[in-house]
Amino acid sequence: MSAPITIQDMDEATAQWISEAARRRGVSTEAVVLELIQKGIDLERQDARLQTYHDLDALAGTWSAEEANEFLKAIADFKQVDEKLWQ
Numbered sequence: 001m002s003a004p005i006t007i008q009d010m011d012e013a014t015a016q017w018i019s020e021a022a023r024r025r026g027v028s029t030e031a032v033v034l035e036l037i038q039k040g041i042d043l044e045r046q047d048a049r050l051q052t053y054h055d056l057d058a059l060a061g062t063w064s065a066e067e068a069n070e071f072l073k074a075i076a077d078f079k080q081v082d083e084k085l086w087q
Contacts, residue, residue: 007033 018036022029063071 018029018032022032025032
């Protein structure tokens, strides 16, 4: 078991919400706080796995319709499957 953690300067509304949640669930306020911390950590871990990168944002949506069509024509051959390569 790790050392106890003290939370200082918690606003009254938050403290009251935790107390009411503990009473409704029939558990201690510590159990509610621990659950909230664990959920927060789980969300942080999920966000880290789903991190969004913005490296190409400056390029997104900058082509004209004509440029987009030219690009699609240029890569059209890539849609062709060479059956000999898949035998």
